[in-house]
Every structure is written in C-alpha cells, then in structure tokens.
Amino acid sequence: LVIDEIKGRDLRETLIAFGEHLMGAYMSPALIGVYRTVVAEANRYPTLGRTFYENGPARATGRLAEVLEAAEARGEIDADDCFRAASHFVGMIRDNLHLQVVLGLRPPPDADEARIAVLSAVDVFLNGVASHR
Structure with a gap:
C-alpha cells in the first residue's frame, strides 16, 4: 500500500485501508511460512531476523508513523510518540x-472476519476503551 494512495482520506479511512493491507499480508500463506522460518532460524542467523524486521514490520510501522505525524500536524490526534x-x-x-x-491452531480469517478485526483495532486505537460517560 502506497501512502500516497491513502493521503487525503480521513484518518479513520486511512487506518482501515492500512490495517486491511497489513492483515492481508500477515495472513498470507507465503508470509506465514516466511515468518515461521525466520522465527525458527533467527537465533542461528541474527542477520536474517534483523533483515526481515527492518524490511517488514519496522518499515510498515515507520510509514504509519508518517501518516500519524501528518494527522497530528492537522490536529486530528494528540500523540506523544x-x-x-x-x-x-x-x-x-x-x-x-x-x-x-502461525501456530496452526486455525486457518487465516476470511474477508469478513479480517474486516471486523481491523475495524475493532481502528476503533480501539482512535477511541480507546475507557468509558466516555
């Protein structure tokens, strides 16, 4: 997902698009296989673990941080970090x-279950779980 494709959307829409993209990647059979291999071999090959992390999770997190920094500059959120x-x-x-x-306890979620999980994460992220009464 190219950040430029989601710029201009409101933050909730952006987080949904980003979350759906991540969910699809995390649940793809190919990435599940790579993840299992990296975890199994990271102690023997530390460079493998570092390379996987820097080119996957860290990069995704960094791109999202850029989106959040822009949202903070617009006054949409208040984030210390x-x-x-x-x-x-x-x-x-x-x-x-x-x-x-990853543990083989269940198959990847179908599209509806994945969307529900993403929407829940977005809502918790934006609104928290504290009572607003």
Whole structure:
C-alpha cells in the first residue's frame, strides 16, 4: 500500500485501508511460512531476523508513523510518540489471530472476519476503551 494512495482520506479511512493491507499480508500463506522460518532460524542467523524486521514490520510501522505525524500536524490526534502509536496499531492488527494462524491452531480469517478485526483495532486505537460517560 502506497501512502500516497491513502493521503487525503480521513484518518479513520486511512487506518482501515492500512490495517486491511497489513492483515492481508500477515495472513498470507507465503508470509506465514516466511515468518515461521525466520522465527525458527533467527537465533542461528541474527542477520536474517534483523533483515526481515527492518524490511517488514519496522518499515510498515515507520510509514504509519508518517501518516500519524501528518494527522497530528492537522490536529486530528494528540500523540506523544507517533512511532510508538504506530507500533501499537500494527500490534493490534497482528493480534493473537496472527499467532493462532502461525501456530496452526486455525486457518487465516476470511474477508469478513479480517474486516471486523481491523475495524475493532481502528476503533480501539482512535477511541480507546475507557468509558466516555
């Protein structure tokens, strides 16, 4: 997903598009296989783990941090650390669902389940879970 494709959307729409893209990547059979291999071999080949992280999760987090910094500049959010906030969002998208798929406990979610998971992560990210009464 090219950030330029989602610029101009409101932040919620941007997070949904970003989250759906990440969910699709995280749940793809090819990436699940790569992830399993990297985790299994990272202790023996530290460069493998570092390269995977820098070219995947860290890059996605950095791109999202740029989006959040722009949203903060527009006054849409108030974040002390946009990279940390982006990291939290990426973690919510990966969620235990990813771990269950990696461990072979369940198949990847279908499109409806993936969308529900993304929408939930976006809502929690933007609104938190505290009562607003």
